[in-house]
Amino acid sequence: MNAPSRPAHLAPVIQARDVPQAFLDALKTRFGANCSTVLVVREQHGRDESAFAPVTPPSAVVFAESTQDVSDAVALASQYKVPVIPFGVGSSLEGHLLAVQGGISLDLTRMNKVLSINAEDLTVTVQPGVTRKQVNEEIKSTGLFFPIDPGADATLGGMSATRASGTNAVRYGTMRENVLALEVVTACGEVIRTGTRAKKSSAGYDLTRLFVGSEGTLGVITEVTVRLYPLPEAISAATCSFPSIAAAVQTVIQVIQMGVPIARVELIDHNTVRMVNKHAKLSLREEPMLLMEFHGSPAGVQEQAQTVQEIANEHGGNAFEWATTPEERTRLWAARHNAYFSALQSRPGCRAISTDTCVPISKLADCLLDSIAETDASGLPYFLVGHVGDGNFHFGYLINPEEPREREVAEDLNHKLVSRALRLGGTCTGEHGIGLHKIDFLVTEAGEGAVNMMRTIKKALDPLNIMNPGKIFTL
Amino acid sequence: MNAPSRPAHLAPVIQARDVPQAFLDALKTRFGANCSTVLVVREQHGRDESAFAPVTPPSAVVFAESTQDVSDAVALASQYKVPVIPFGVGSSLEGHLLAVQGGISLDLTRMNKVLSINAEDLTVTVQPGVTRKQVNEEIKSTGLFFPIDPGADATLGGMSATRASGTNAVRYGTMRENVLALEVVTACGEVIRTGTRAKKSSAGYDLTRLFVGSEGTLGVITEVTVRLYPLPEAISAATCSFPSIAAAVQTVIQVIQMGVPIARVELIDHNTVRMVNKHAKLSLREEPMLLMEFHGSPAGVQEQAQTVQEIANEHGGNAFEWATTPEERTRLWAARHNAYFSALQSRPGCRAISTDTCVPISKLADCLLDSIAETDASGLPYFLVGHVGDGNFHFGYLINPEEPREREVAEDLNHKLVSRALRLGGTCTGEHGIGLHKIDFLVTEAGEGAVNMMRTIKKALDPLNIMNPGKIFTL
Numbered sequence: 001m002n003a004p005s006r007p008a009h010l011a012p013v014i015q016a017r018d019v020p021q022a023f024l025d026a027l028k029t030r031f032g033a034n035c036s037t038v039l040v041v042r043e044q045h046g047r048d049e050s051a052f053a054p055v056t057p058p059s060a061v062v063f064a065e066s067t068q069d070v071s072d073a074v075a076l077a078s079q080y081k082v083p084v085i086p087f088g089v090g091s092s093l094e095g096h097l098l099a100v101q102g103g104i105s106l107d108l109t110r111m112n113k114v115l116s117i118n119a120e121d122l123t124v125t126v127q128p129g130v131t132r133k134q135v136n137e138e139i140k141s142t143g144l145f146f147p148i149d150p151g152a153d154a155t156l157g158g159m160s161a162t163r164a165s166g167t168n169a170v171r172y173g174t175m176r177e178n179v180l181a182l183e184v185v186t187a188c189g190e191v192i193r194t195g196t197r198a199k200k201s202s203a204g205y206d207l208t209r210l211f212v213g214s215e216g217t218l219g220v221i222t223e224v225t226v227r228l229y230p231l232p233e234a235i236s237a238a239t240c241s242f243p244s245i246a247a248a249v250q251t252v253i254q255v256i257q258m259g260v261p262i263a264r265v266e267l268i269d270h271n272t273v274r275m276v277n278k279h280a281k282l283s284l285r286e287e288p289m290l291l292m293e294f295h296g297s298p299a300g301v302q303e304q305a306q307t308v309q310e311i312a313n314e315h316g317g318n319a320f321e322w323a324t325t326p327e328e329r330t331r332l333w334a335a336r337h338n339a340y341f342s343a344l345q346s347r348p349g350c351r352a353i354s355t356d357t358c359v360p361i362s363k364l365a366d367c368l369l370d371s372i373a374e375t376d377a378s379g380l381p382y383f384l385v386g387h388v389g390d391g392n393f394h395f396g397y398l399i400n401p402e403e404p405r406e407r408e409v410a411e412d413l414n415h416k417l418v419s420r421a422l423r424l425g426g427t428c429t430g431e432h433g434i435g436l437h438k439i440d441f442l443v444t445e446a447g448e449g450a451v452n453m454m455r456t457i458k459k460a461l462d463p464l465n466i467m468n469p470g471k472i473f474t475l
Numbered sequence: 476m477n478a479p480s481r482p483a484h485l486a487p488v489i490q491a492r493d494v495p496q497a498f499l500d501a502l503k504t505r506f507g508a509n510c511s512t513v514l515v516v517r518e519q520h521g522r523d524e525s526a527f528a529p530v531t532p533p534s535a536v537v538f539a540e541s542t543q544d545v546s547d548a549v550a551l552a553s554q555y556k557v558p559v560i561p562f563g564v565g566s567s568l569e570g571h572l573l574a575v576q577g578g579i580s581l582d583l584t585r586m587n588k589v590l591s592i593n594a595e596d597l598t599v600t601v602q603p604g605v606t607r608k609q610v611n612e613e614i615k616s617t618g619l620f621f622p623i624d625p626g627a628d629a630t631l632g633g634m635s636a637t638r639a640s641g642t643n644a645v646r647y648g649t650m651r652e653n654v655l656a657l658e659v660v661t662a663c664g665e666v667i668r669t670g671t672r673a674k675k676s677s678a679g680y681d682l683t684r685l686f687v688g689s690e691g692t693l694g695v696i697t698e699v700t701v702r703l704y705p706l707p708e709a710i711s712a713a714t715c716s717f718p719s720i721a722a723a724v725q726t727v728i729q730v731i732q733m734g735v736p737i738a739r740v741e742l743i744d745h746n747t748v749r750m751v752n753k754h755a756k757l758s759l760r761e762e763p764m765l766l767m768e769f770h771g772s773p774a775g776v777q778e779q780a781q782t783v784q785e786i787a788n789e790h791g792g793n794a795f796e797w798a799t800t801p802e803e804r805t806r807l808w809a810a811r812h813n814a815y816f817s818a819l820q821s822r823p824g825c826r827a828i829s830t831d832t833c834v835p836i837s838k839l840a841d842c843l844l845d846s847i848a849e850t851d852a853s854g855l856p857y858f859l860v861g862h863v864g865d866g867n868f869h870f871g872y873l874i875n876p877e878e879p880r881e882r883e884v885a886e887d888l889n890h891k892l893v894s895r896a897l898r899l900g901g902t903c904t905g906e907h908g909i910g911l912h913k914i915d916f917l918v919t920e921a922g923e924g925a926v927n928m929m930r931t932i933k934k935a936l937d938p939l940n941i942m943n944p945g946k947i948f949t950l
Contacts, residue, residue: 120837163677174675192924198833199865200649201902202638204917205929209684230734259705300775358673362595390674427676442679449667454680460935
């Protein structure tokens, strides 16, 4: 497998299409005040958390309040052949929301109702603008929770669209495993459902999984049914420092191979611990650190933690710390929660460019160690955190956005990292998606044949290419 | 949601297409003795375990020995516009293998090599003709196992194609959750890969999940990478009899809602216990029975079993029996293992027509009790087994194949059962697939819009409609 010979896009390809005034007039007539053409609103909807330079914002923002609104907006867009970019909280990381072919932004945050809680079936159905914190707040009284936590308080529509996951995925899976069914508005404005509330089904093509991870390119998600889990009887947290990244990673590999049902296991490197200590005025050992969480019965949790502690000891782990109360757990995990902001603070005015490779767990040490050496050699400041139980980790390269050279160095490092991950049997993106940024990497990873199959599906389901065009693949 | 007004197909719709002699000659030239036109071989490949009357068998059977063989066979079929029906062990249940539009059968059982065992990553890659028992045999020394057990010793290619599951799915998921990546030969003979060995990925459309459950209608699966699990440190089994189906089901509902990670929980009704007692000369209480299995650490298993026993007691469960040694476990589960054959023996010469609905677990009692009453009222003999932890169960209607009236009664009962399951938010098929038998039910369940989307995908990826045509939907 050969990596692409040029670095990933440093600037998105712009192919802005015509947005007829008649279309904008029709939107205004249909949506009134819920259709905005104010520049600041459009600008806010034309960017995401990626490091791409701003492009021309969408021509209008429609605030949908119902599936009917979405259907009508898409039907009008279809009639005038205008691109539509679904928008949640704007926390995506790979340029998903940039209007590179022009068009309108469809803001779904007002569709924020929890529609039905089926506690006895461990499912909940929500509108796409409901965020993960909101859903957990609204189901609190049921004794259940929704485990997927990508960091940002993203919407469930957005999380479905990018196949998000995060710290709990090692135990509870990703959006791929946890979305049971969707309601979707297709590219011609038709409303369909992709599944039932049955836990499993062999009824035809898995349209649910086709839309999960489709990044808004096949239609607009207007309802999401997800699985819930009983709040664990007991939760305990632990942290442990290690003499080296290799020792920490070997511990994780062995924990996973032994089948310990660990709920979270995060790595942060010594460099990031140092940033956290400085920013949050802590005095953690400035060594690579694993942060763990165990869910289960009181006895089960103790058993898991014991096993992990024994494995950690074998690899030179020290300062194993424990916590069972919520306050103590929060204190222990402070390093992880503070990592991102501490890193940004460590270089005022910087931007973080996040990587997202994921490799088979046996290759994790190889992939990490070589990439750390490479990054250290570059001189670029960075932080490193990882959902290492899944083989997924993120470098955050801290670049000065005014220095094009730094961005180039970061892109070059990312390029080498992705190439290494692919050589080791991994993927260029564990949870952030392709967006604009990884279009070339996807071809290297999946091959022209597979990407052509994706294009064929896209063309069949969105023949006018109006659904978030220019993302995932060129078309 | 309205159920279809006519019973599901009693006879398949036949639209046999022309199979040119030049095509058969070309196959013979390319495959020699690996292409058979002997009638008995063709007949054996033109049927499955469904109760459909035989149709004209395929015109030839090609025994593929490599991906290249598959690719060449499909490319030839594409050139001559001839249908291709992939074939594993022939254990599918809904008419998947019948050559209703003519064409050839592509037998994959000679592609039966385990290609690579990655024990440290808990994955294995196999050719599609490897069966689930074979894979477990070949990985035995690693301390890992592949949990999915649909009953039959099916091939992993076939299990992927029908999105199979079975008794362990309540804990380990179905083929949907356990296939990491596939190699696929597309409808034009191209070879693509649908994923990597990374545990999670957000890299573009989920082609893996699109092919899992596509029933051979989009291409031929030529390699399967699945997840493995560490063999549990401890396994224990238990059985418990209940005064009523309702009591047994309420026990299961509560076990699932409490989040007990039970590995298997199967229901058999009193009627089936009676058949087993007679056939296997056992003296089990002739009452509804739950058969359970717990996986984990010795302490964890004991804790789970204790919790379940307490819940069972509350619902009048009695004769709770325990087993930890493999021999004792096998003895306890004898009723489940013997259910199918005992039922067939109870009415010599009969055929079983199996239902396959799956409902949200809170609706399980409603769905089961009404359907049992209905089936009892019909006078048709039957057995009843269920993967009740997932809300999935199977009636086996024992019909005399010489009595068309009995088949009609069975189809009518199935029709009412499916309608009930759909009303309760469930699916017409938990694990068997659509095949020929449930084409109408799929429309009722998913809606015309969703089925049209499936058709659109099919037409885009298989424009000549040569891949197992006539299955899942009419086209």
